Amino acid sequence: MALRRQIRVGSQWMYADEAHKALREAMRVMKDEEQGAHGGHHQSWIRRYVFSTDHKWIGIQYGFTALLFLMLGFCLMILMRLQLGWPGTAFSAMKLLGESRAPGGVLLPEAYNQLGAMHGTIMIFLGIVPLAVGAFGNYLVPLQIGAPDMAFPKLNMASYWCYLPGGLIMLASFFVPGGTAQSGWTSYPPLSVIASAGQTWWLIGMVFLITSSLLGSVNFIVTIIQLRAKGLSYMRFPFFVHAQFVTSFLLLLAFPPLEAAAVLQLMDRVAGTSFFLPSGLVVSGQALTNAGGGNPLLWQHLFWFLAHPEVYVLILPAMGIVAEIIANGTRKPLWGYKSMVFATVFLGFMSFVVWAHHMFLTGMGTTISAFFQTTTMIISIPSVIILSSLFISLWGGAIRFTTPMLFALAFLPMFGIGGLTGLPLGLAAADIHLHDTYYVIGHFHYVVAPGTIFAMFAGIYYWFPKATGRKLNDFWGRVHFWISFVCINGIFFPMFAQGLAGVSRRLYDGGMQYAHAKQIAAQTNPFMSICAIGLLVAQVPFIINFFYNAIAAAMGHRDEGLGSNPWESTTMEWAATTSPPLAHGNFEVLPEVYRGPYEYNVPGEAAAFIPQHMPDATEPAPRGGLLPATAVAMREN
Amino acid sequence: MTMKKFVSLLFASTLVFSIACGKGKEASKEDQGEDDQEAQTTTTAASTAAGTPTAAPTAAPVSADAATLTGLVKFEGAAPKMNNIQMSADPYCQSQHASAPATDEDVVVGAGGELANVFVYIKDIKGNFPAPSTPVVLDQKGCQYHPHVHAVMVGQPLQIKNDDATLHNVHAMPNVNSQFNEGQPVQGMVSTRKFDKAEITPFKVKCDVHGWMKSYMAVMPHPFYAVSETNGTFTIPNLPPGQYTVVAWHEKYGQQEQQVTVGAKESKALSFTFKG
Numbered sequence: 001m002a003l004r005r006q007i008r009v010g011s012q013w014m015y016a017d018e019a020h021k022a023l024r025e026a027m028r029v030m031k032d033e034e035q036g037a038h039g040g041h042h043q044s045w046i047r048r049y050v051f052s053t054d055h056k057w058i059g060i061q062y063g064f065t066a067l068l069f070l071m072l073g074f075c076l077m078i079l080m081r082l083q084l085g086w087p088g089t090a091f092s093a094m095k096l097l098g099e100s101r102a103p104g105g106v107l108l109p110e111a112y113n114q115l116g117a118m119h120g121t122i123m124i125f126l127g128i129v130p131l132a133v134g135a136f137g138n139y140l141v142p143l144q145i146g147a148p149d150m151a152f153p154k155l156n157m158a159s160y161w162c163y164l165p166g167g168l169i170m171l172a173s174f175f176v177p178g179g180t181a182q183s184g185w186t187s188y189p190p191l192s193v194i195a196s197a198g199q200t201w202w203l204i205g206m207v208f209l210i211t212s213s214l215l216g217s218v219n220f221i222v223t224i225i226q227l228r229a230k231g232l233s234y235m236r237f238p239f240f241v242h243a244q245f246v247t248s249f250l251l252l253l254a255f256p257p258l259e260a261a262a263v264l265q266l267m268d269r270v271a272g273t274s275f276f277l278p279s280g281l282v283v284s285g286q287a288l289t290n291a292g293g294g295n296p297l298l299w300q301h302l303f304w305f306l307a308h309p310e311v312y313v314l315i316l317p318a319m320g321i322v323a324e325i326i327a328n329g330t331r332k333p334l335w336g337y338k339s340m341v342f343a344t345v346f347l348g349f350m351s352f353v354v355w356a357h358h359m360f361l362t363g364m365g366t367t368i369s370a371f372f373q374t375t376t377m378i379i380s381i382p383s384v385i386i387l388s389s390l391f392i393s394l395w396g397g398a399i400r401f402t403t404p405m406l407f408a409l410a411f412l413p414m415f416g417i418g419g420l421t422g423l424p425l426g427l428a429a430a431d432i433h434l435h436d437t438y439y440v441i442g443h444f445h446y447v448v449a450p451g452t453i454f455a456m457f458a459g460i461y462y463w464f465p466k467a468t469g470r471k472l473n474d475f476w477g478r479v480h481f482w483i484s485f486v487c488i489n490g491i492f493f494p495m496f497a498q499g500l501a502g503v504s505r506r507l508y509d510g511g512m513q514y515a516h517a518k519q520i521a522a523q524t525n526p527f528m529s530i531c532a533i534g535l536l537v538a539q540v541p542f543i544i545n546f547f548y549n550a551i552a553a554a555m556g557h558r559d560e561g562l563g564s565n566p567w568e569s570t571t572m573e574w575a576a577t578t579s580p581p582l583a584h585g586n587f588e589v590l591p592e593v594y595r596g597p598y599e600y601n602v603p604g605e606a607a608a609f610i611p612q613h614m615p616d617a618t619e620p621a622p623r624g625g626l627l628p629a630t631a632v633a634m635r636e637n
Numbered sequence: 638m639t640m641k642k643f644v645s646l647l648f649a650s651t652l653v654f655s656i657a658c659g660k661g662k663e664a665s666k667e668d669q670g671e672d673d674q675e676a677q678t679t680t681t682a683a684s685t686a687a688g689t690p691t692a693a694p695t696a697a698p699v700s701a702d703a704a705t706l707t708g709l710v711k712f713e714g715a716a717p718k719m720n721n722i723q724m725s726a727d728p729y730c731q732s733q734h735a736s737a738p739a740t741d742e743d744v745v746v747g748a749g750g751e752l753a754n755v756f757v758y759i760k761d762i763k764g765n766f767p768a769p770s771t772p773v774v775l776d777q778k779g780c781q782y783h784p785h786v787h788a789v790m791v792g793q794p795l796q797i798k799n800d801d802a803t804l805h806n807v808h809a810m811p812n813v814n815s816q817f818n819e820g821q822p823v824q825g826m827v828s829t830r831k832f833d834k835a836e837i838t839p840f841k842v843k844c845d846v847h848g849w850m851k852s853y854m855a856v857m858p859h860p861f862y863a864v865s866e867t868n869g870t871f872t873i874p875n876l877p878p879g880q881y882t883v884v885a886w887h888e889k890y891g892q893q894e895q896q897v898t899v900g901a902k903e904s905k906a907l908s909f910t911f912k913g
Contacts, residue, residue, distance in 0.1 A: 088823045103828065109804065109820035284808055284845060508822070513804065515728075 013615060014592070018230075022590040026148060051161070053153035056581065058160050059139030060467060066131035067546075069167060070453075071539075073122035076115045078536055081491075083107045085529025087509035101179060112508035113182035114198070118170070120185025121202065124314065125209050126167045128452055132317035133213075133251070134163065136459055137220060137244045139467065143573030144238050146229025146593065146613065148585040151222040159215040166208030173201035184506070186303055189276035189296045193268045194283055203266045210259040217251035220244055229572070229613070231593035235341070236612065238571045238597040239327075239334060242341050243320025246348040247313050253352070254309035261302035268294070297362055304355035312351045314448050315415070316344065318455030319386055322408045325462050326390055328569050329405035330397025331608070333598035336389035343382035343389075350379040360428045361435050369428040376426035383419055387412065398601075402567075403477030407458035410485055411451060418446030421496065436506075439499020442492050450488045457481075460546070465566050466579050468553035476541040483538035490531030494524040568609055570599050575611030702901035706873040709906070710755045710865040710885060714913035716746035722781075722849045729803040730780035730847060741849070742785045743889050744913075751869025752887065752911055754786040756839055756855060758862035759873065760882040760894070766859040768792035772829065775842070775852065777805045777821070782842065782852035786864050786888070790857050791835050799826045804846055811840045814856060818845070832856040839886060853888055878903070885909040 006013045014022075052058055082091050090105035101111035138156065142149055150156045173180040178196025181187065192199050224245050228237075237245075264275040272290065276299045279292025327334050334340060356364060356372040390412055399405065421443040424430040434440060457480075465471045503510070503517040510525045511517030564579040573581075576591040591613035599610040721738040724730040745753040772794035776783040780801060789795045799805050799821035806820040807828075813836040819828055835858040844850035855862070863871040865885075878901045886892040890911040899905050 103826065106823050106826070109806070109822055110818070284810060284843060285841070286810060508820075509804075513727075 012613070014589075018592065019589060022592075026585045026587065026590055051157055053149075053157050054583065055138050055142050055150045055153065055156055056467070056583075056586075058156050059135050059137075061160050062130050062134030062138060062163070063136075065164060065167065066127050066135055069122050070127035070131065071543075072171075073119050073127050074536070074539070076119040076122065078532055079107070080112065080115045080119065081529040081532040083112055083508065084510035085526040087512055107508070109508040110182060111179065113184075113506070114180045116506060117181045117184050117187075117202075118174075121170060121181070123448075124185060124310070125206070126163075126170060128314050128448060128456070129213065129310075130163055131456055132314065132452065133216060133220075133244065133247060134160065136240075136317060136321060136456075136463070137216075137247070140463065140573055141220060141241055141244050142223060142227065143466075143577065143581060143586055144241050144571055145224060145227060145232055146572050146576065146587065146591040147223060147227035148587070148590065150219050151226055152219050155215050155219050159212045159219065162208050162212035162215065166205045166212060169201055169205035169208060173198040173205070176201060186307070187265065187299075188303075189265060189268070189294075189299050190278070190281055190283075193265060193277055194288075200266065200269050203262045203269070206262045207259060207266075210255045210262070213251045213255050214259075217248040217255075220248035221252065224248075229591050229593050232612075233593075235338065236593055236596050237341075238320075239323040239337065239340060239344075240317070240320035242344050243316040243323075246344050247316045250309040250313050250316075250348055250351060254306045254313075257302045258306035261299055261306075265299065297359075300359055300362065301356070304358045305352075308355040308358065309348075309351040311444075311447070312347060314452050316347070318411065318415075318452040319344075319390075321455045321459040321462070322411045323390060323393075324571065325404050325408040325458050326393050327598040327600065328462075328567050329400050329402060329408065330394055331400070331600040332393060332397045333596065333600065334389060335393040335395070336385070337596075337598070340386050340389045343385040347379065347382040347386075350375060350382070354379050354426075357426050357431075360431045366428075373426055373428050377423070380419065380423060380426070387416060387419065402461075403472070403474055403481060404458045404462035406478065406481045407454045407461065410481070411455045411458065414446055414450035414454060418443060418448075418451050421446065433502070434499055436504055437499035438495040438503050438505055441505050442495030442499060445492045445495070449492065450485070454484075457484075457542070462567065463573075464546075464549065465559070465562060466573060466581075468550060469558035469562065469579050470549045470553045471559055471562060471566060472549055473545050476545045480538055480542040480545070484535060487531045487534035487538060491528050491535065494528050498524060570609050570611050571597055572612050576613045700875075700877055702878055703875045704878055704899035704902060705904040706759075706861075706876055706883070706897065706899065707904065707906050708757065708865075708871050708908060710752045710757070710869045710871070710909045710911065712744075712746045712750050712752040712913060713910050716750075717744050717913060719744065724780060724847075724849070727780065727803055727847060729801065733779040733801070739779065739781060742781070745785075745867065747867055747869060749869075751865075751867070753865050753867045753869065754784075754888070755865040755871070755909065755911070756786050756788065756853070756862065756886040757865065757871050757873065757909070758788070758837065758855070758857065758884055758886075759859065759876070760837075760884050762859050762861060762877075762879075762881060764859065764877075766790070769860075770794070772796040774798060775807075775854070777801055777807075777844070777850070780805075780844075780847050780850060782844075782850055784852070784864065786839065786853045788839070788855040788857050788862050788864070789832065790860060791833060792831055795830045795832070795854075797821070797828050797830065799824060805844050805850070806846055807842060808845050809840070809842045809854075811836050811856070839888070883907060885911075887911055 006015055047053075049057065052061070079091075079094060079097070082089075082093065088106060091107075092105055094102035094105045094107050097107070097111060101108060101114065107115075138150070141147075170180075176197045178198055180198040181192070181195065181202035183192035183195050183199060187199065187202065224237075224241060234242075264273070267273040268275050268277060274291040274294040276296050277288065277290045277292060277294045278296065281288045281290065281292070323334055323340070354372060354375045356368060357376045360369050360372075394409075421439070425434055425440060425443060461472050461477055498511070498517075498520055501517065501520045503514075503521060507513070507517075509521075511521035562579070564577070565574040566579075567574065569575060572591055572593070577587050582588065593612050594615050595610060595612055597612055599605075599612075601608060602610060719740040719742070721740055722734075724734065724739065742754065747753065768790040770793075773787060773789045774796045775787065776798045778800040780803070797807050797819075802824040804820060804822045806818060808816075808818040809830075810816055811832070813834045814832045817830060821828065834856065836856040837858075839853035839855040842852045842854055861873050861876055863873050865871045876899060878899055880896065880898045883895045883897050884892055885895075890913075893909055893911070895907060895909070897905060897907060
């Protein structure tokens with residue numbers, strides 16, 4: 001065993017040969033990137049801020065765009081809730097939709113369908129997925145694994161520039177005759193095939209969005225496997241990286257069937273094919289003249305083959321964010337880290353064999369139903385493992401109740417409610433009663449709204465100093481949290497009662513036209529709508545807090561006393577680089593990893609936390625001389 | 638910049654923005670008001686016109702030689718019994734016919750064997766006939782369409798009214814013009830539509846909420862048409878002298894044609910008979 005010379009780099013000791021190698025590598029990456037981007041000269045404004053190949057800026061682009069879309073999707077929901085709370089009442093806010101959708105401010109039923117379809121589409125495909133994967137994933141994964149950038153920076157840029165046109169096409173569909181898509185975010189045929197022109201735009205937009213996800217997911221997988229820092233074994237990944245890794249596989253494998261299905265539906269609409277149209281279809285008393293022979297159920301299979309893994313695309317990054325914040329906020333390693341990782345991988349596999357639990361009522365037959373309800377029960381196990389581990393991680397922790405921690409803590413029971421209420425829906429017998437009722441809406445909103453979106457807020461409050469060098473205001477963060485927490489439960493909890501009472505979803509008047517639904521709809525809908533308005537008001541402090549600090553940071557006002565690691569975190573995105581990180585290559589010297597991700601309050605250690613890239617403190621601190629053979633042996637183990 | 642400064646700047650800019658937008662809104666409100674007024678006046682005018690479904694629009698300049706075509710549509714044989722409409726699916730609709738249940742309107746035969754709702758029109762008249770601006774009203778009342786059969790001219794406004802306190806949706810199913818399908822959730826709602834192509838064979842207009850609701854309408858390139866009333870009579874006024882083919886169309890019994898020649902200022906009577 002050869003003895004190697006160590007030198008001091010910044011605050012740490014490194015082997016001299018490795019330090020030189022890392023430095024050379026970092027310089028090569030920077031040079032390559034600059035040359036690749038603009039032929040060796042300084043970057044133009046367009047290359048830097050518009051068509052950037054820097055994963056951090058692309059992450060910020062994704063983040064801003066996705067937050068704006070989330071706001072839009074949320075506003076559509078406010079209009080829907082106004083209508084549901086007080087059906088048929090004229091609201092001046094409705095006039096924004098135009099005379100064709102809301103004459104005199106009274107929302108038309110078909111416009112309600114448009115709002116419903118676009119709320120779902122925007123929230124999922126243009127809001128949460130781009131925020132969870134495009135923004136958080138892009139910004140943090142390379143930093144957390146000690147990589148200078150994504151493996152394919154131009155592919156990364158292409159991913160954003162497929163996402164944005166996809167979103168703009170969806171927006172443009174508000175202005176086509178007949179309005180936007182109105183067949184739900186699921187676009188079930190035959191309704192979607194015979195719908196107005198907006199559906200064609202929806203499909204084209206989806207093709208762009210799916211392409212964007214595919215480009216991104218390939219990039220994440222290669223980056224995580226190939227560009228992780230030396231010493232960063234899979235079991236040393238921060239949990240967030242695992243979550244993104246599995247999510248990328250889900251995106252890569254689940255989205256292509258929907259892309260194919262979207263193209264087939266596009267053909268049905270514009271080229272006269274009948275992939276999804278059955279023979280002898282009669283619409284409004286008139287037989288259609290299409291070729292026929294297609295099968296509407298085919299769409300449902302293709303769609304849910306995507307959309308069930310998609311549910312985990314929505315939730316896994318959220319779990320990753322919450323895990324990071326909980327470990328940091330409790331000052332403890334995650335309890336059951338390994339079982340969480342294996343549960344995540346198992347969840348990823350299982351998510352491909354549960355899709356038909358969305359289709360129990362299509363008459364698939366009891367054998368198939370039995371299969372899918374069994375797999376659905378099985379998939380709940382890894383979710384419970386992850387959630388339980390997060391709960392147990394709190395035990396005995398010295399919890400710091402910061403704003404991100406509040407959101408992360410709220411995620412746990414909220415996702416718990418969302419997950420557990422899903423079990424009855426996964427059982428064919430119970431689903432007969434609950435299918436297509438408000439119970440389903442309550443269930444999946446608990447998963448994605450106070451679940452995923454709260455995790456996204458937690459992530460924004462937590463990593464905002466990383467991207468900007470400024471902390472968001474804590475007081476207004478708490479105001480944002482508490483009002484949001486109360487109001488969001490006020491919206492979604494009554495939905496379980498409505499659903500159990502048999503109130504169908506997608507009714508433009510919330511059920512007032514049905515004798516069995518009228519009473520509970522009248523009792524609960526106005527309250528839920530008031531809570532929705534409360535939730536809107538609660539976002540005002542966040543929006544001001546976010547933009548004030550973002551603009552101030554853009555103008556160069558940094559929080560001087562903040563330091564680069566304000567949360568005293570162990571993971572490399574905080575500990576191994578500045579906040580914000582270096583524009584090129586992220587790190588002054590590419591870090592090397594010596595330990596697991598959450599070494600907080602390690603027994604026997606003097607330091608309160610030991611970053612992943614810090615060499616083992618038990619080693620005799622080298623002073624530039626030769627390292628004792630024992631220490632080398634320890635390290636190589 | 639401190640947070641306070643930022644917030645006050647934000648308020649100031651919001652204020653400026655809202656003032657700017659407020660002005661715009663006022664202006665658009667005025668426009669809206671004018672529109673509403675216009676819509677109202679046309680609605681009233683149209684409701685009077687709707688009372689006399691046989692009255693053809695009279696926007697075209699009337700020649701001094703104009704002839705008048707009148708006629709009677711008879712039904713031969715035993716009139717089929719029209720079924721009562723089951724409206725129990727919508728309690729509101731049922732409540733509107735509490736005294737006597739509404740019946741189907743496929744074949745409406747008078748006491749003397751007169752056949753109503755027959756659409757009579759001149760088939761082969763050439764010329765350019767401007768559409769009147771007076772709208773034709775299609776009323777939804779008691780969960781039935783009034784009138785059951787009618788027509789508009791190309792470009793003439795069609796006002797669709799919901800006089801019921803329940804949701805109706807108007808699903809027009811033309812073959813030449815664009816289809817439309819529009820909901821009217823609130824009582825008193827009016828929407829105006831125009832058709833830009835002639836479609837002289839009547840097409841169906843139905844309500845997808847209430848399956849029994851249907852009516853028929855045609856889009857005419859000229860004003861020479863009428864619908865037979867409950868007493869079987871129809872009148873086509875202001876017809877230029879000439880030789881024409883007159884068509885009588887019934888939703889269930891198909892159509893019949895007759896040749897007719899009318900001289901200047903002549904008034905001619907026709908008779909159609911549909912067999913059951």
